[in-house]
Amino acid sequence: EAQVTQNPRYLITVTGKKLTVTCSQNMNHEYMSWYRQDPGLGLRQIYYSMNVEVTDKGDVPEGYKVSRKEKRNFPLILESPSPNQTSLYFCASSLSGQGTLYEQYFGPGTRLTVT
Amino acid sequence: EDQVTQSPEALRLQEGESSSLNCSYTVSGLRGLFWYRQDPGKGPEFLFTLYSAGEEKEKERLKATLTKKESFLHITAPKPEDSATYLCAVRNYGQNFVFGPGTRLSVLP
Numbered sequence: 371e372a373q374v375t376q377n378p379r380y381l382i383t384v385t386g387k388k389l390t391v392t393c394s395q396n397m398n399h400e401y402m403s404w405y406r407q408d409p410g411l412g413l414r415q416i417y418y419s420m421n422v423e424v425t426d427k428g429d430v431p432e433g434y435k436v437s438r439k440e441k442r443n444f445p446l447i448l449e450s451p452s453p454n455q456t457s458l459y460f461c462a463s464s465l466s467g468q469g470t471l472y473e474q475y476f477g478p479g480t481r482l483t484v485t
Numbered sequence: 486e487d488q489v490t491q492s493p494e495a496l497r498l499q500e501g502e503s504s505s506l507n508c509s510y511t512v513s514g515l516r517g518l519f520w521y522r523q524d525p526g527k528g529p530e531f532l533f534t535l536y537s538a539g540e541e542k543e544k545e546r547l548k549a550t551l552t553k554k555e556s557f558l559h560i561t562a563p564k565p566e567d568s569a570t571y572l573c574a575v576r577n578y579g580q581n582f583v584f585g586p587g588t589r590l591s592v593l594p
Contacts, residue, residue, distance in 0.1 A: 374528075403582070412489075413529070413572065413584035420580060428581050460528050473519060474582070476528030 374477035393461030402444040406457040489585035506558040508573030521572040
């Protein structure tokens with residue numbers, strides 16, 4: 371089954387404790403992206419990747435890191451989480467980020483709480 | 486700065502009562518406009534892509550249209566299973582997407 375998976379689905383952590391949220395897709399998609407969703411603000415793009423080893427900032431990259439060492443995986447790293455990073459996080463992928471405009475497929479979300 | 490707004494914030498309809506959701510956008514250069522549906526606790530699910538003013542797309546009870554400044558999602562004779570949050574997003578000539586805050590639709594039986 372074609373899908374985007376995220377782990378963990380729920381995470382409660384404390385301020386300053388490094389964490390990684392994994393994202394994996396099995397559709398051989400080139401483009402991958404991370405979003406956070408907050409009430410009243412909608413989905414905001416954190417980072418995106420056009421392909422392996424190619425990443426770039428979205429609208430709200432502060433406090434986050436990403437890497438794309440393999441085509442299927444795009445982990446989101448919070449080196450020193452703070453309470454304002456409490457949010458619902460979505461990973462998404464699409465066939466390509468260039469040329470023909472393809473729709474994004476979203477993962478099930480990761481609900482992160484930083485105390 | 487690219488921006489997307491959606492109205493109304495929330496909409497309550499009786500089953501069979503048709504209506505429209507609005508998505509207004511300002512973007513430096515529009516490559517495409519997307520509509521997604523999001524159910525509670527789930528990731529957004531793709532509905533439509535529109536590329537240029539005048540374009541229309543349909544899927545079951547949903548029809549999306551696009552002008553130079555806004556897009557409409559028309560819902561004809563909605564059913565309770567159409568209840569969800571509907572998200573609009575634009576893609577500019579950079580590589581990122583900008584989403585609106587969504588319209589929360591409730592369809593009562």
